[in-house]
Amino acid sequence: PGGRPLAGRHALVTAGPTHEPIDPVRYIANRSSGKQGYAIAAALAALGARVTLVSGPVMLPDPPGVTAVRVESAREMLAACEAALPADIAVMAAAVADWRVAREATQKLKKEPGAAAPVLEMALNPDILATLSRHAQRPGLVVGFAAETEKVVQHATEKRLRKGCDWIVANDVSGDVMGGERNTVHLVTAEGVEDWPELPKSEVAERLARRIAEAMA
Numbered sequence: 001p002g003g004r005p006l007a008g009r010h011a012l013v014t015a016g017p018t019h020e021p022i023d024p025v026r027y028i029a030n031r032s033s034g035k036q037g038y039a040i041a042a043a044l045a046a047l048g049a050r051v052t053l054v055s056g057p058v059m060l061p062d063p064p065g066v067t068a069v070r071v072e073s074a075r076e077m078l079a080a081c082e083a084a085l086p087a088d089i090a091v092m093a094a095a096v097a098d099w100r101v102a103r104e105a106t107q108k109l110k111k112e113p114g115a116a117a118p119v120l121e122m123a124l125n126p127d128i129l130a131t132l133s134r135h136a137q138r139p140g141l142v143v144g145f146a147a148e149t150e151k152v153v154q155h156a157t158e159k160r161l162r163k164g165c166d167w168i169v170a171n172d173v174s175g176d177v178m179g180g181e182r183n184t185v186h187l188v189t190a191e192g193v194e195d196w197p198e199l200p201k202s203e204v205a206e207r208l209a210r211r212i213a214e215a216m217a
């Protein structure tokens, strides 16, 4: 109704990186500020949605009116997402680590004088977007992101089909998007591709939230 077209809807948003532990003091991570995902969570809440934001470790405050669930690893992020279901909308903006260390050490790895550097065996992490897209409780609208440096739309179109999501927000990261305030995106749907102008991340979020509200109407 009026300015709250997503009232009564539950939106699940992921944001930030994941941290994959090596031992109690070390981890592997992706570079991600969480800014775009946090802005999307705030924009969906502003349109009236009940928002669950599942966030990896970031330096951002919880957006107002959003239920934030803080996690560290990809497996924790997947579990928190599944626990948040059912949802009408899922927007997966997190930069999830593709691999984790196969066996996390329970004690800090020691750097013994003269000893060789450790060799870490890696294991594949779950793909949260693909899992939710094929879930028994699949949200009605599932939106993924694709950060590409070349053939942006082609790669995003392939990713949409491979992941089984409805939309891909394709991000041209050949410039200085990472940690920055602005973003150039293309919205890839089953109907085609919308090229959006370069916008502040807050406006990308507001535009995406409005587009989601239209699709749900």
Ligand code: C5P
Pocket (backbone or CB within 6 Å): 014, 074, 092, 093, 094, 095, 096, 097, 098, 125, 126, 127, 128, 129, 130, 143, 144, 145, 146, 147
């Ligand atoms: O495969 P790629 O990482 O390029 O796909 C990016 C999209 O998939 C993003 O929406 C990201 O949040 C999601 N993703 C995920 N779980 C993973 C890897 C990516 O949800 N393990």
